[in-house]
Amino acid sequence: MPGFAPLVTSRLLLRPLRPEDAPDLHRLVNDWDIAKNLAHVPFPYPRDLADRWIADTAERLAAGRGYSLAIERDGALVGCIGLTMAGEEAELGYWIGRRYWGQGLAAEAAGRLAAWALATLPLRRIRAEALVDNARSIAVLRRIGFSEAGEGEAEFASRGGMMPVLRFVATRESLPALAPTPVAPVAEAPGLRILLVAACALIDSDGRVLLARRPEGKPLAGLWEFPGGKVAPGETPEDALIRELQEELGIEVASPCLAPFTFASHAYPGFHLLMPLYLCRRWQGKVTGREGQALAWVRPDKLGTYQMPPADVPLVALLRDFL
Numbered sequence: 667m668p669g670f671a672p673l674v675t676s677r678l679l680l681r682p683l684r685p686e687d688a689p690d691l692h693r694l695v696n697d698w699d700i701a702k703n704l705a706h707v708p709f710p711y712p713r714d715l716a717d718r719w720i721a722d723t724a725e726r727l728a729a730g731r732g733y734s735l736a737i738e739r740d741g742a743l744v745g746c747i748g749l750t751m752a753g754e755e756a757e758l759g760y761w762i763g764r765r766y767w768g769q770g771l772a773a774e775a776a777g778r779l780a781a782w783a784l785a786t787l788p789l790r791r792i793r794a795e796a797l798v799d800n801a802r803s804i805a806v807l808r809r810i811g812f813s814e815a816g817e818g819e820a821e822f823a824s825r826g827g828m829m830p831v832l833r834f835v836a837t838r839e840s841l842p843a844l845a846p847t848p849v850a851p852v853a854e855a856p857g858l859r860i861l862l863v864a865a866c867a868l869i870d871s872d873g874r875v876l877l878a879r880r881p882e883g884k885p886l887a888g889l890w891e892f893p894g895g896k897v898a899p900g901e902t903p904e905d906a907l908i909r910e911l912q913e914e915l916g917i918e919v920a921s922p923c924l925a926p927f928t929f930a931s932h933a934y935p936g937f938h939l940l941m942p943l944y945l946c947r948r949w950q951g952k953v954t955g956r957e958g959q960a961l962a963w964v965r966p967d968k969l970g971t972y973q974m975p976p977a978d979v980p981l982v983a984l985l986r987d988f989l
């Protein structure tokens with residue numbers, strides 16, 4: 667499927683559904699113990715509905731309207747998981763075939779998809795619902811960092827009417843996989859852990875500033891930042907920046923083209939960030955996201971609309987005034 671790279675966990679592969687999944691999918695989901703907990707799944711589940719639903723998931727995936735995926739383990743379909751997009755929110759749903767219960771597979775798949783989505787898609791939060799008596803699903807949502815957001819009712823196709831549900835939400839901050847984690851300091855003394863990071867505002871000929879989105883897997887994933895990175899032992903901040911700009915963006919920058927502008931000094935949990943910010947208007951080569959990160963050239967008056975790490979907020983105000 668163009669544009670969607672399957673997600674991998676230690677035991678699972680989350681990949682687009684294929685027409686040939688239909689017989690296995692039907693066998694697993696046409697089970698009262700599964701269907702009774704799912705809002706949109708009728709029981710009995712007609713065999714041809716599996717074909718039609720799979721075709722529909724492919725269309726929604728191609729259009730970015732939904733991410734319904736097969737949960738595969740060792741080449742076998744074990745369940746399905748999906749996100750349905752609704753503006754800046756998405757609804758998470760999942761099921762695991764009965765024979766695969768009790769192994770933590772739902773939490774593994776749901777945690778992975780939620781973390782990927784919050785780091786990659788333009789989402790503020792993910793919602794999920796579970797029937798009040800579905801203790802297994804409630805435990806899964808709590809385990810992966812969702813918090814309770816009250817009770818409500820939802821229509822359940824298999825039950826033929828409205829049923830009481832518990833509502834849950836997750837944001838970038840609530841998922842442990844995306845929370846800021848301490849990084850190794852370059853200078854250490856008792857009680858003081860300073861991390862030196864060099865960053866750069868690249869400015870193009872139209873006066874726009876380059877922001878890069880922190881990729882999944884890094885602390886603060888999904889936030890927009892100035893390109894740069896940690897200053898390694900023995901490096902000057904300029905050396906580090908020249909190296910990082912080459913590695914991350916594939917461009918060559920000469921030291922005299924890096925103009926010191928301002929700095930961030932910010933306390934993160936576990937370390938204190940000291941980050942000189944340079945301005946650079948001249949470089950060689952074409953700016954390309956070489957680590958799979960999204961890039962955006964942003965007009966100074968629009969910088970405030972991008973969600974950035976807390977350390978960057980004062981820098982953005984200064985930059986906007988200066989440019």
Ligand SMILES: Nc1nc2c([nH]c(=O)n2[C@@H]2O[C@H](COP(=O)(O)OP(=O)(O)OP(=O)(O)O)[C@@H](O)[C@H]2O)c(=O)[nH]1
Nearest residue numbers: 849863865884885886891892893894895896975977978
């Ligand atoms: N590059 C960059 N880092 C920032 C910014 N704002 C900010 O708080 N940071 C923090 O500075 C630290 C930079 O670490 P990093 O993980 O990007 O460094 P790196 O590229 O060397 O990463 P690596 O350790 O994965 O190789 C992170 O804690 C990051 O959250 C920013 O605007 N640009």
